[in-house]
Amino acid sequence: MPQAPTPAQVIEDTRRWLERAVIGLNLCPFAKAVHAKRQVHFVASGAADFAPVLTDLEREADALVARPAGERDTTLLVVPAGFDDFLLFNELVRAGERRLARQGLEGVLQLASFHPRFVFAGADEDDVANHSNRSPWPTLHLLREASIDRAVAAFPQAQAIYEANIRTLERLGPQGWQALGVGRS
DSSP states (O other): OOOOOOHHHHHHHHHHHIIIIIITTTSSTTHHHHHHTTOEEEEEOOOOSHHHHHHHHHHHHHHHHHSOTTTOOEEEEEOOSSOOSHHHHHHHHHHHHHHHHHTTOBTTEEEEEEOTTOOOTTSOTTOGGGGGGOOSSOEEEEEEHHHHHHHHHHOTTTTHHHHHHHHHHHHHHHHHHHHTOOSOO
16 A cells, blocks of 8 residues: 655745746646745645645635735645545535635635646547646645736736647657656656
8 A cells, every 4th residue: 555645845846836837837837936935824734524624725825814925925736645536626625615605705715726637618528628737736825816817917918828838748648748747746
């Protein structure tokens, strides 16, 4: 039986994915600046079930809004256990959105998600475009709405990002993605 990864390994895998894939391939043109300014907070959840992961999410949301954006602009909460099934993870994401709304953070924070087995609705599982949302570990991404608004205002062609990502990933292909070394350690 394989040994469970340490929180440090999980965070390092996620940081490598962010640097090599998200920033390196420019899948999100907004990520480079916040990463360079050290405004991305990485945390690994030790939980493997809905309630404790949602408690971690609530704690991280509170911690994010308690700090100025210049100090912490976004949080990646990595969930290495219990949510390898993509559909189950999607249920967690929906529960997380409801939790943020109950916290009064709707319109303040947005919850995005990444998963190793992410599949766009209507896409084949092996479609290379899915890699734009694939991370080494299931990940809940807390973003400040105000920061998203500023980024979109600075980059008015934000809707073109998706199409550019598809072209990038198609050029890269599955072997190119594999060569990035952005999987689990």
